[in-house]
Amino acid sequence: MSSRTGFIALEEDLSSIMSEARFLHSKATAESSLSLVCQFKEQLDPELCYKTALLHDIAREWSDFELQAYAEKFSLLLEEEEREDPVLLHAPVGAHLLGEKGYESSLCLAVRYHTLGSIAMGRLGLVLFIADYIEERRTHLNETTRKDLRSLPSLEMVCLEILGMQELHLHKKGKLPARCSVELKHFLLADGRL
Ligand SMILES: [Fe+2]
Numbered sequence: 136m137s138s139r140t141g142f143i144a145l146e147e148d149l150s151s152i153m154s155e156a157r158f159l160h161s162k163a164t165a166e167s168s169l170s171l172v173c174q175f176k177e178q179l180d181p182e183l184c185y186k187t188a189l190l191h192d193i194a195r196e197w198s199d200f201e202l203q204a205y206a207e208k209f210s211l212l213l214e215e216e217e218r219e220d221p222v223l224l225h226a227p228v229g230a231h232l233l234g235e236k237g238y239e240s241s242l243c244l245a246v247r248y249h250t251l252g253s254i255a256m257g258r259l260g261l262v263l264f265i266a267d268y269i270e271e272r273r274t275h276l277n278e279t280t281r282k283d284l285r286s287l288p289s290l291e292m293v294c295l296e297i298l299g300m301q302e303l304h305l306h307k308k309g310k311l312p313a314r315c316s317v318e319l320k321h322f323l324l325a326d327g328r329l
Pocket residue numbers: 191192195225249250
């Protein structure tokens with residue numbers, strides 16, 4: 136069985152609860168995860184990578200109100216930036232929701248930190264964080280930048296580069312990166328491996 140064929144039912148479920156654009160992004164992120172695992176010869180279960188990416192934005196289309204109400208109901212531990220910008224809550228809310236449904240803890244941790252990045256996100260989270268950023272449908276990257284990112288020698292270096300790009304983007308909006316993103320950056324700069 137290929138990494139994709141076991142997820143037809145899950146894909147049908149997801150396509151019925153999210154917009155077509157969000158579903159296509161989730162599929163493209165899943166394909167991108169598989170291709171990263173293959174390119175960097177990662178010892179990760181490709182099916183788990185594919186499933187994690189398919190599910191990562193499960194709460195992305197909830198309203199701010201729904202996200203905030205869920206986070207409050209379950210007393211989720213949040214980053215300051217997630218309190219200030221409710222759309223970011225789709226990561227902790229999605230992770231909690233998936234945990235309640237019985238998904239693996241490594242999958243939930245990866246989803247938890249897919250927006251901000253964290254040293255707690257694990258190797259699965261590292262693949263998701265990168266795949267989510269570089270998937271083919273994203274318009275914030277041109278082909279050259281996407282290619283340049285993928286030509287770096289390790290996933291850690293790709294992640295570091297993405298964190299730098301995100302920091303620049305935030306800086307233009309007068310914002311600072313989240314504490315967990317800065318911690319991840321320093322960890323990677325010190326040759327840390329997730
Ligand atoms: Fe997301």
